[in-house]
Amino acid sequence: MAKDRALLEVKGLRVAVAGNEILKGVDLTIRDGEVHAIMGPNGSGKSTLAQVLAGHPAYEVLGGSATYDGKDLLDLDPEERAREGVFLAFQYPVEIRGITNSYFLRSALNAIRRTKGEPELDPLDFLQVLERKLKTIGWDDAMMNRPVNEGFSGGEKKRNEILQLAVLEPRLAILDETDSGLDIDALKTVAQAVNQLRGPNRSFLIVTHYQRLLNYIKPDVVHVLADGRIVKTGGPELALELEAKGYDWLRDGAMVS
């Protein structure tokens, strides 16, 4: 692995959904181990960026590129991206009837292991991996034998996304509004788990509307997305500035620039 090469390099990315152009030329470079935050007002295209990087079929790429680990990311199916180490923690995790969390997660992990040429895990082996991961993030296995996200509270659903992140061990984890709908205790729990999972071989792209998550997960870089473009990039202090001043000053700035 070339040390200097970016893990993800997005250039001039333009994306439409249902005929409306949402992303109007996004540039973004994330290196190994970095934590980037993307902030922005509602409708700025934050979630679109998260979803399109994960390969959601509803989004149409109009132009630009996204190179991940030297590969054309946009050319890969969602499952291929996942197997290459891209993970999206959903803003609205989906309920899967009849499939337990544990069965689901083992199927996913085995799909990834097959790609890497590693042997599949049987239920017992998987349980050991799971126990180890749960220990890392300090959680119990209460959610594992329930159907995926079914009847979960908002907080449980978000925690479940982070648990999947822990087990699937991605190189690029995209967190789409993971903080939305969480009370402060749940937010801390999730943030602590994410911090445990940070490392030199794992990068994060944290999409959030609010600054408060960034009190607990300290980003290396903060971007502001407004009207489909990144209008400002800075360090962690930018998040605080946004919290104090809101987004309007930037939106105006973007329009004149």
Place this chain on the structure above:
Amino acid sequence: MAHVDQLVGSYRAWASNGASGAPDWLKDLREGGIARFHDLGFPNMKQEAWRFTSVAPIAEGSFELAQPPARVPTLDDIRPFLLLEAGYRLVFVDGFYQPSLSTPFFDDVQSLAHVVSHRQDLVRAHLGKYAATQDRPFSALNTAFVSDGAFVHVPAKASIPEPIQLLFLASDAKPVVAHPRNLVVVEREARASIVETYAALGDHTYWTNAVTEIVLADGARLDHHRVQRESSRAYHVASTQSHQGRDSKLNLHFVAFGGALARHDIGAVMAGPGGTLILNGLYLLAGQQHADHHTTIDHAADHCESHEYFNGVLDDKSRGVFTGRIVVRPGAQKTDSKQTNNNLLLSANAHADSQPQLEIYADDVKCTHGSTVGPLDPRALFYLRSRGVGEGEARRLLTYGFAAEILGRMDIAPLRAQLDAIVRGRLAEQ
């Protein structure tokens, strides 16, 4: 009408010949049944309860009354249809009890034909008391031909540890009709579990017209599993009618895989306060199969709880029909009733009809219902794919989940595993 007359004629011949040795009360029951059937005739699609299901292939077909099988199958022949190893077992071929394949338990797990003479009072007290015939021509016809079937009696406070298996097999023969009649009596505070299976030794055309009556006395508990694996050319018409006493608990599980045409009427009467009932059903259809589940839960007493879950997985040109009627009688206060029916359409040509019917005559009750009909959820598909699961596997997993949700409510692990294997086998074919 020709076929109705033919069936009535076949009844007359049978009643005056092979069945003439029956006690008078049973003869009266049969006469009542055939008279009713003669009056009602076959149902037609103008009738509300039969809007979506045509029984023309049965009404216009020609089915002789089944005879004892020429060759009794061996244990090896029937082994594929036994879902559990241990436990008491009653096996019937073309409706006839097979002692050589069965392991009865005195007069408590026995063939109905045997107990009709040996436990006459008990049988007479219950037989025909729960399965209404007024507006049900098939139940009336079954009642006309009542002769054999399974009888299970669990004495008060007794508990039968292993599930009891009732196996009804169609032998590979000409098109015949069998009318198995089953009676399950679980006495006060007794407990049992039953697996009732319908299957075929070949892939031929025949008609099964079954009725099962289940009665639970106060404080009784029964886990009843009904597995319909008839041949793909078979016609399966059945009625399962239960009647529950105070504080009793009944779990009725249904799995329907087979039959060209299947219609199952399920009626559950909650007659005593504090009863709980689960109706948990799955239909898994492909080809041109048609399955109609017509359910009625009758909350006749207060403080009862009923939960009804039916899932359908429909492929090719198959059709699933579900009717969920819930009646809450005046005075059945504090009723808690929940109904869901979810249908997964795997093909553009598959079709599902789902109709809840709530009739509520009490004011302090909680009744909810919901139904869905549609293809696999694209959001769920993307969710799975975004975790690395390939598209084909994701589809299989989501489809399997529809079935697994229902099987997951069954308490008997080895039975669940067997049914799970059958479901996986079916889905792998599709």
